[in-house]
Amino acid sequence: MEYILIIISAVFISNIVLAQFLGICPFIGVSNKVETSIGMTGAVTFVIVLATVITYMVYTFVLVPLGIEFARTITFILIIAALVQLVEIILKKVSPSMYQALGIFLPLITTNCAVLGVAVLAVQKDMNLVQSTVFAFGNALGFGLALITFAGIREQLDLLNIPKPMRGAPIALIVAGMLALAFMGFAGIV
């Protein structure tokens, strides 16, 4: 029950993109097509879960005993960057087709603040290892939900007669704002 609660609160109530406004860059950048946004969600889910587990362990077993918690951000960034590189190298060899499909999005994840955000939030909330893993997975799901929904809306937007100055990014930002407003309706449920 506790884990289900963590997932629901991560997906809907404090959605990483639409309530906490982290990871806006890929949210706007790779939401042109549903297909690519699904690929991005897959890659982000993988990296978020792995990064949270590793950073959690580094934080608890290295940073806290040494009393250097203040170096959290830079340490986490270092680990995430190395991790993304690792995933890229392995994926290129193991599954070239997947590598082709994700191509540009993989290195982009390094600079995705949602990954860092989830890792930092997990240690801030004093969760244990299993809880943080579930929390990371829930947040990744929330990211996917926001991204794919938004991509679906943007595909429909292309078919409408939008006034010329509003086409492209402006209308996308307005829609993103409306989506965020809609997700505010979930606030306070849990």
Next chain:
Amino acid sequence: MSNVVLFTIITLSTIGAASAIILYFVAQKFKVYEDPRIDTVEQALPLANCGGCGYPGCRNFAEAVVKSESFDGLYCPVGGNETMKTLAALLGREAVEQEATVAVVRCSGSPQHRPRTNHYDGAKSCTIAHSLYIGESGCPHGCLGYGECVEACDFDAIHMNPETGLPEVTDDKCTACGACVKACPRNIIELRKKNPKDRKIFVSCINEEKGAIARKNCAVACIGCGKCVKVCPYDAITMENNLAYIDPVKCRLCRKCVVECPTHAILEIGFPPRKEKPVATEESEGSGSNIS
């Protein structure tokens, strides 16, 4: 205090060094061997990534070229024969030459010739308008004019003419990649053989309806009368489904058919103005010799 600084430096250096070492060994272990010739071939290509060759990008084309033994079915329409010769020299093979082509828009239905019978207020997309209904005029084959071909062009070679509402190809820029041909839902654009001085003669209509109906909807439609077929001395024109088609390979650009066409559906482009002939003055004036 100094301990904290020391610990931080050591921890970060250790993590950095450890990830560097891990990454190095993983990269060694998972190294993907790539033929170095793929890079050389890719550099020799135009790198426009237009997809005219049938592959998603120049790199995929280069891979296919290096993998296959010959150039069968592999041709870069953008670079043309010159690029293919360079590739052949790089890989030590025989080049296969192909004739250069250029995109041609086969519709002359400007509002002046083809009256608009209704007004469409939906999505400004050729594909969508085509799937919904006949279009703003009565012609089910004519250009819809929302410029999907213009968007498809990577080379800035095709533009809408605001006066006629039809796309126009700039021959010098056109690389015959075929993106506009694929983009047009009505198959109006065709790749035709490139002639010297960009001269071309073609039937600027793809309407297959019966003559009377075609003529009613558009003043410059091909009505399938067959006069051009009879007058052509090289058997280059064929008549199928009430529509004349000029074979670009057989056509010798004699321009006899242009004068003969009663609706001026056959266009001649890039020719010098005709000498005034006493017999056929009227037709030659109206044949639109300088539409370009």
